[in-house]
Amino acid sequence: MRDRERETPHGETPYSPTSLLRALTENPYSVAPLRPHQHPAAEAAPPDNRYTRTITLLLALVLGFAVAVSVLDLRQQAAAEDSPRALLETEVRQTRAEAEQLEEHRAQLEGQIADAQAAVLEEGDAGAAQRLEAFETAGTGVALSGPGVVLEVQDSAPLPASPGVSTGTINRVTDGDLQFAVNGLWAAGAEAIAVNGQRIGPTTAIRTAGSAVLVDFRPLSPPYRITALGDPESLRTAFEGAGAGEHLQEISTRYGIRRSWEQAEDLTVPARSSGTLREATALEEGGEAASEIAPDEQPPTPSTAATGGTEEDSP
Numbered sequence: 001m002r003d004r005e006r007e008t009p010h011g012e013t014p015y016s017p018t019s020l021l022r023a024l025t026e027n028p029y030s031v032a033p034l035r036p037h038q039h040p041a042a043e044a045a046p047p048d049n050r051y052t053r054t055i056t057l058l059l060a061l062v063l064g065f066a067v068a069v070s071v072l073d074l075r076q077q078a079a080a081e082d083s084p085r086a087l088l089e090t091e092v093r094q095t096r097a098e099a100e101q102l103e104e105h106r107a108q109l110e111g112q113i114a115d116a117q118a119a120v121l122e123e124g125d126a127g128a129a130q131r132l133e134a135f136e137t138a139g140t141g142v143a144l145s146g147p148g149v150v151l152e153v154q155d156s157a158p159l160p161a162s163p164g165v166s167t168g169t170i171n172r173v174t175d176g177d178l179q180f181a182v183n184g185l186w187a188a189g190a191e192a193i194a195v196n197g198q199r200i201g202p203t204t205a206i207r208t209a210g211s212a213v214l215v216d217f218r219p220l221s222p223p224y225r226i227t228a229l230g231d232p233e234s235l236r237t238a239f240e241g242a243g244a245g246e247h248l249q250e251i252s253t254r255y256g257i258r259r260s261w262e263q264a265e266d267l268t269v270p271a272r273s274s275g276t277l278r279e280a281t282a283l284e285e286g287g288e289a290a291s292e293i294a295p296d297e298q299p300p301t302p303s304t305a306a307t308g309g310t311e312e313d314s315p
Helices: 021-027 041-043 050-079 084-124 129-138 176-189 232-240 241-257
Strands: 142-156 194-196 205-210 210-216 218-220 225-229 257-268
Touching: 021 084, 041 210, 041 225, 084 176, 142 232, 176 205, 176 225, 176 232, 176 241, 194 257, 225 257, 232 241, 232 257, 241 257
Parallel strands: none
Antiparallel strands: 142 225, 142 257, 194 225, 205 210, 210 218
């Protein structure tokens, strides 16, 4: 006699193609559930005994050992002297050392040129070297040191974030803010000014390109440290009492722009890099050039012809 627990209402096995459809049209509660040992997945499961557990443990140990050996091998290759990273670090150190040597050599050559120039000027005209030094100082051609102040202007801290936003807005220092600060220090009596190591001269421009502030066409990043040489107390007092100080106070109050003052007795502002000499021609007494330009040469611009002008002076 057929086991009733293994049959459907129509006498078919549970695995017959039409048993499900027939069971749905009839009473589905009369279908007997399958026994646990008759489930199709029961036969696919591996037996759980001591032998299979031992094999699984051995395979896990072998796999872990292989992974550990691979990691150690990769670390040894990365730390080897001939690895790409080590070679790159060595090349960077060598290049940095060569750059420092070239800087020292350039400083020595500049000193020799200055000494030779002073000697020539003294032979031709007494006091010419002192006048040239005064002109270079006024034209930011030499570095200066002395007491002064450092005004640091920095972007605001992140403002409270709005709902659904991870970070808040940051108010940035603009080129106009730096212009106010630099002009205010000049008006307060500063003798020389530099912004993040960039000397400010008569032709220096402070502008914005995208989100970067350019000083003399060089991008700077905050915080902006404005170094000004002069009497520290008078500089700060005159600056705070003028329109520039009021402007910084307003943007600090309204937008959270941070600022701070520092005083020191030994500050240094670097010399402004001078342009490359393109052409210089000696003049005769009548004012005409002693030599003519060849026909196949490009004629010089009016700002550089017969004046010893530089690239910075040319339009």
